[in-house]
Structure formats: structure tokens, C-alpha cells
Amino acid sequence: MYQAEPPLEFIPPASNPLLLRFVHLFLPNWIRRKTPISRIEADNVEVLKVRFGLILAFRHPQSASTLCLGYLFSQLLLKVAQEQKIDLNNLIHVHFIYDRGILLWAGQHIGWIASNLGGTPIQLGKADWMELRSALDLYISGKFPMAATPSGATNGLSEIELSVH
Numbered sequence: 001m002y003q004a005e006p007p008l009e010f011i012p013p014a015s016n017p018l019l020l021r022f023v024h025l026f027l028p029n030w031i032r033r034k035t036p037i038s039r040i041e042a043d044n045v046e047v048l049k050v051r052f053g054l055i056l057a058f059r060h061p062q063s064a065s066t067l068c069l070g071y072l073f074s075q076l077l078l079k080v081a082q083e084q085k086i087d088l089n090n091l092i093h094v095h096f097i098y099d100r101g102i103l104l105w106a107g108q109h110i111g112w113i114a115s116n117l118g119g120t121p122i123q124l125g126k127a128d129w130m131e132l133r134s135a136l137d138l139y140i141s142g143k144f145p146m147a148a149t150p151s152g153a154t155n156g157l158s159e160i161e162l163s164v165h
Contacts, residue, residue: 010121023117028071031071093118097122121134
């Protein structure tokens, strides 16, 4: 039998550089051990100029695919920057928007992790002005570019590729 859950509380975005460095350090091993992903490649990484005002969007068909975005920024883009002798202070990341409903199936600890990695929640299908203002504030004044990763697995549109221009 199912019962109604209390409303999900807004979790304000935070920024924990220590957690971010930990995630960047252990992400390759986590992907290798905990996902079916065997290799992550990216073409034309050099065109991703990390700057404010960039919105990066990609459709992810499964939860493990969001790890690929983290890998792109923490490993691949950093490598390209080092090859081109561009100093990025070894800390490349994105602010991101995540579905608040994820906490219902993934656990409340995911809210803490997402918040401390610079994520902001949004409740799908609802115009919650606090959440929308939070996302806009991160986009305008955040330390990193903004990433939005619409779920493809649940709407049957996984095969559609999104690109950034």
C-alpha cells in the first residue's frame, strides 16, 4: 500500500570545495567499479570554454550517465587545459539542476551531496519560484557554468541528442 509523503523541502545549494576535490579524485574509480561504463571519450573538448553564462545541456538516459558529465569536467577538460597550458586552478565543475524527486528513490543523502556539489533542486511540473530563483542565481552569479540534464529514460526520448551552441 502506498501513502502520501510529506512535501519535499527545498535544499539550498552550497559549495564544498573539499567534497568536490574528493569527488574529482575518486570519480574515475567509482565509474569503473560501480557502473557498466568502460570508457568515456569526448571530441572537440577544447571548444568548451569554461565561462560564466554557459549552459550545458545533455539528455541522460540513466543515472550513471550524469557521472560522464562530471568526468568530462573533472578529467577530460582539465587534461585539454593542461595540454594547452591554460591554468584553471585544477578545479573545473558545473552548477547543476536536479529533480527534487530523486531523493524519494535515491535517498536523502543524495540531497546533501548534490547541494554540497553546487546543485540546486527543482520540482518537475511545478512552478516553484524559490527553486527557479535559486537556479537563476547560480546561473548569474555562480562560480561555474550551469548544467541541465533532462532525463531521457522516463520520457522515451533517450535517442535524441542535445548539443550546446
